[in-house]
Amino acid sequence: xxxxxxxxxxxxxxxxxxxxxxxxxxxxxxxxxxxxxxxxxxxxxxxxxxxxxxxxxxxxxxxxxxxxxxxxxxxxxxxxxxxxxxxxxxxxxxxxxxxxxxxxxxxxxxxxxxxxxxxxxxxxxxxxxxxxxxxxxxxxxxxxxxxxxxxxxxxxxxxxxxxxxxxxxxxxxxxxxxxxxxxxxxxxxxxxxxxxxxxxxxxxxxxxxxxxxxxxxxxxxxxxxxxxxxxxxxxxxxxxxxxxxxx
Amino acid sequence: xxxxxxxxxxxxxxxxxxxxxxxxxxxxxxxxxxxxxxxxxxxxxxxxxxxxxxxxxxxxxxxxxxxxxxxxxxxxxxxxxxxxxxxxxxxxxxxxxxxxxxxxxxxxxxxxxxxxxxxxxxxxxxxxxxxxxxxxxxxxxxxxxxxxxxxxxxxxxxxxxxxxxxxxxxxxxxxxxxxxxxxxxxxxxxxxxxxxxxxxxxxxxxxxxxxxxxxxxxxxxxxxxxxxxxxxxxxxxxxxxxxxxxxxxxxxxxxxxxxxxxxxxxxxxxxxxxxxxxxxxxxxxxxxxxxxxxxxxxxxxxxxxxxxxxxxxxxxxxxxxxxxxxxxxxx
Numbered sequence: 356x357x358x359x360x361x362x363x364x365x366x367x368x369x370x371x372x373x374x375x376x377x378x379x380x381x382x383x384x385x386x387x388x389x390x391x392x393x394x395x396x397x398x399x400x401x402x403x404x405x406x407x408x409x410x411x412x413x414x415x416x417x418x419x420x421x422x423x424x425x426x427x428x429x430x431x432x433x434x435x436x437x438x439x440x441x442x443x444x445x446x447x448x449x450x451x452x453x454x455x456x457x458x459x460x461x462x463x464x465x466x467x468x469x470x471x472x473x474x475x476x477x478x479x480x481x482x483x484x485x486x487x488x489x490x491x492x493x494x495x496x497x498x499x500x501x502x503x504x505x506x507x508x509x510x511x512x513x514x515x516x517x518x519x520x521x522x523x524x525x526x527x528x529x530x531x532x533x534x535x536x537x538x539x540x541x542x543x544x545x546x547x548x549x550x551x552x553x554x555x556x557x558x559x560x561x562x563x564x565x566x567x568x569x570x571x572x573x574x575x576x577x578x579x580x581x582x583x584x585x586x587x588x589x590x591x592x593x594x595x596x597x598x599x600x601x602x
Numbered sequence: 603x604x605x606x607x608x609x610x611x612x613x614x615x616x617x618x619x620x621x622x623x624x625x626x627x628x629x630x631x632x633x634x635x636x637x638x639x640x641x642x643x644x645x646x647x648x649x650x651x652x653x654x655x656x657x658x659x660x661x662x663x664x665x666x667x668x669x670x671x672x673x674x675x676x677x678x679x680x681x682x683x684x685x686x687x688x689x690x691x692x693x694x695x696x697x698x699x700x701x702x703x704x705x706x707x708x709x710x711x712x713x714x715x716x717x718x719x720x721x722x723x724x725x726x727x728x729x730x731x732x733x734x735x736x737x738x739x740x741x742x743x744x745x746x747x748x749x750x751x752x753x754x755x756x757x758x759x760x761x762x763x764x765x766x767x768x769x770x771x772x773x774x775x776x777x778x779x780x781x782x783x784x785x786x787x788x789x790x791x792x793x794x795x796x797x798x799x800x801x802x803x804x805x806x807x808x809x810x811x812x813x814x815x816x817x818x819x820x821x822x823x824x825x826x827x828x829x830x831x832x833x834x835x836x837x838x839x840x841x842x843x844x845x846x847x848x849x850x851x852x853x854x855x856x857x858x859x860x861x862x863x864x865x866x867x868x869x870x871x872x873x874x875x876x877x878x879x880x881x882x883x884x885x886x887x888x889x890x891x892x893x894x895x896x897x898x899x900x901x902x903x904x905x906x907x908x909x910x911x912x913x914x915x916x917x918x919x920x921x922x923x924x925x926x927x928x929x930x931x932x933x
Contacts, residue, residue, distance in 0.1 A: 366683070367652035371676050419767045423774075441631075441684070459676060460683030469870050476785045499788060502859055503866040512673045516624060519670035523617020526610040533609055537666045 361495060361507065363459040371459055374510040376452050378490040381498075381508055385483070388446030392432035396425040434471040438464045442506075451513060457505050466504040473500035518544070525594040535565055539590050551583060558586040565593055609661050616654055620674065623647050627677050634687050641682075648678045694921055696871055702918030704842075704872045711841040711848075718795065719802040719837060726806025734814060740807040749815050756824045756892055765888040773884025776832060777877050780839035784846070784873050788862075791847025798840040805833075827901040828886040830909040835876040835883070838916075842869040872916070879912055 359375040376384075403421035436444045442454030442462045454462050454470070462470070477486030477498045486498035495507055518540055525536055539561060546554055559581075566589070581589075630636055630644065655675050658668040686692070705712075730737055737746060745755045763771075779801070786793025812821045845865055853861030890896050890904060914920045 363679075365652060365675070365679055367649050369652035369656050369675070371679050372672050373676060419763065419771070423767070423770055453680075455676075455680055456683075458683070459679050461680045461685070463685045464688050465867065465870065468874075469866055472781060472870070472873075473785055473788075475781060476788055502862060505863040505867070509676070511677070512669055515666050515670040516673040516677075517670075518666055519674070520617060520621045520624065522667055522670075523613050523620060526617065527614035529610075533613065533662050533665055533667065541666065 359496065361457075361509075363457075365459075373455065373459055373507065374512070375495050376450075376508040376510050377496050378487060380450055380452055380510065381490060381496075382487075384444070384446040384450035384452050386446070387449050388433065388436075388444050391445055392429050395432070396429040399428055400425040433474065434468055437467045437471065442467060447508075451511050452508050453511050454506050455509055457507055459509075462504065462506050466506055470500040470504035470506055473498075473503050476500075514544075528595050529593065530567075530596070531565060531593060536594065539565070539593055543587065543590055543594075546587060555583065555586060558590055562586070562589055562593075612657065612661070613667065619647075619650065620654070620671070623651065623674060623678070627674065627681060630681055631677070644678065644682055648675075648682050651675050651678055697875070697915070698918050698921040698923070700868075700871045701875050701916060704869050705916050708838070708841045708845060708869060708872065711844050712837060715794075715798055715837045715840040715844060718798050719805075719833070719840075722799040722802025723806035723809075726803040726808075727810040728806075729803075730807045730810035730814070734811075737807060737811045740804055741811065746811075749812055749817060752815065752817070754812065754817055754820050754824065756821075765892075767888075768892070769884040769888025772887045773881050776835070776880045776883060780836055780873065780876055780880065783836060783839040784843045787843025787846035788850070789847070790851055791844045794840050794843035794847065798837070801836060823898050823901060824891050826898070827890050827896075827904040827908075828883040830905050831879055831912050832883045832887075834909065834912060835879050838872055838876050842872050845869050875915060879915070882908065 359377070361373045361375060362370045363373060365371045400421055403424070407417045407421065433444065437454065447453060454467070456462050456466065474486075477483055477489070477500050479485050483498075486500070489498045489502075490496045493502070497507060501507065518537070521540055522533070522536055525531075525540065526533070529536055531539065542549075542554070542557060542561065549557075626644070626647065630640065636644070651671065651674055655668070655671045658665070658671050662668055688696075726740070730740075741749075748755050748757075779797070783794050783797045786797055809818055809821060812818050846862065846869070849861040849865035850858055855861040855864055886904065886908070890901070896904075911920075
């Protein structure tokens with residue numbers, strides 16, 4: 356599915372782009388939250404049962420005192436956590452999502468409560484089927500609760516925001532173009548998650564194109580197949596040539 | 603492609619500001635309040651960030667730097683457009699302005715829904731009077747057996763479980779019914795009509811059945827303390843649901859979606875207050891209604907007083923600002 360964007364007028368006149376979360380991202384966040392609330396509810400249930408069993412008297416209605424709060428935890432998890440954390444449940448955080456208004460602002464407590472009220476409809480007949488179908492067929496991939504509340508679920512690229520700092524710092528030292536700088540930075544960032552042959556091939560290809568003339572060929576002469584550590588260090592030196600000279 | 607020395611210099615010059623801004627956003631997002639200086643700083647940073655983003659879009663439109671700036675800008679936008687948390691002022695505004703306004707808007711619909719409930723109750727009564735065997739459609743076998751033996755199913759409720767647990771069970775059930783009546787309005791109001799009619803039918807048939815066994819006064823005694831507000835709130839939720847249905851049938855905004863959203867935001871406060879009132883009903887139904895030590899006059903008084911309280915609350919009269927003292931007149 357193509358990634359969708361919504362452009363919203365910013366207060367300064369410069370538009371802001373919101374990346375809409377699709378059904379997959381939504382489901383991922385929901386499943387994390389569902390596990391969390393289930394765990395919390397079950398934990399309460401076990402704790403309460405233990406306390407009542409340890410107590411001197413075990414009354415017939417004690418099970419209600421265990422079950423009712425557990426049900427409250429399970430059913431009120433979303434409204435309470437969303438309002439308290441301003442539209443960012445743990446599941447949404449892990450999935451890199453955020454609830455915003457259609458204008459890109461922080462959703463108010465009222466909007467979040469309305470959004471959760473309509474879960475009753477979205478979760479029908481089972482497994483959030485209505486909500487899921489709505490996400491597939493509506494503009495901006497929203498469920499009925501979002502339509503009622505006027506909210507959107509958007510993606511937040513936290514990694515890109517973090518890379519801003521690094522690229523900014525490297526730009527002062529490196530002679531590389533911005534595109535090349537970002538490419539090397541991304542490769543180094545993902546170095547450990549890539550398979551060794553793949554990262555070596557990408558690194559070699561990048562170094563061949565980006566290393567100053569002479570440096571690469573000299574190294575090639577000295578070592579026919581550079582190792583992972585050497586490639587990584589040469590890439591790092593591309594970003595911080597000053598440091599390499601000082602070393 | 604942004605290869606120029608100028609781009610790098612710009613990046614270097616602005617990088618420190620972005621780093622600071624990212625930390626600032628992180629700190630402010632995790633707090634409920636900000637000082638005036640922090641708020642002004644945030645607005646200033648927002649403008650600077652907008653300029654940087656516009657520059658980045660021009661210099662390197664598909665770069666990660668631009669994506670990073672887009673993210674920061676979106677976060678900052680959300681931050682500066684954040685509404686204050688619902689404090690005392692927000693609550694007073696809700697009860698003094700928004701709920702009464704919604705009630706005025708829903709006046710006719712509330713009346714129509716109440717009529718639907720009454721008509722359904724009469725229909726239920728008639729149905730059981732004419733065909734007593736149909737009570738099996740509306741009541742469980744246990745309830746029927748108890749009434750056949752001359753006892754209401756409400757008798758001895760407090761002996762089975764404590765009043766507090768009973769209250770919680772009852773108020774949860776009532777709130778769920780109200781939420782269903784509200785949300786099912788999305789089916790162009792038909793879902794709400796069905797729920798209200800069904801509740802009316804149940805009420806009428808139950809009264810007709812107990813009347814046949816001479817227990818109608820006992821059932822009346824049981825429900826009079828909590829029933830008026832409980833039924834009124836269900837009608838209010840039904841009216842709010844009908845308004846949602848109407849907003850979809852006859853949108854008053856650009857699109858059905860806009861109309862639905864606007865209507866939901868206008869009428870939802872009524873449901874919120876209704877839910878709070880149902881908590882009171884649950885407490886009455888758990889502690890007072892099943893308790894035989896409360897006589898009928900006391901129950902009637904509680905029912906009427908709570909109903910008047912509901913009217914005052916929904917009309918905003920409970921929270922009307924006190925009139926300013928008149929200036930002293932010169933003789």
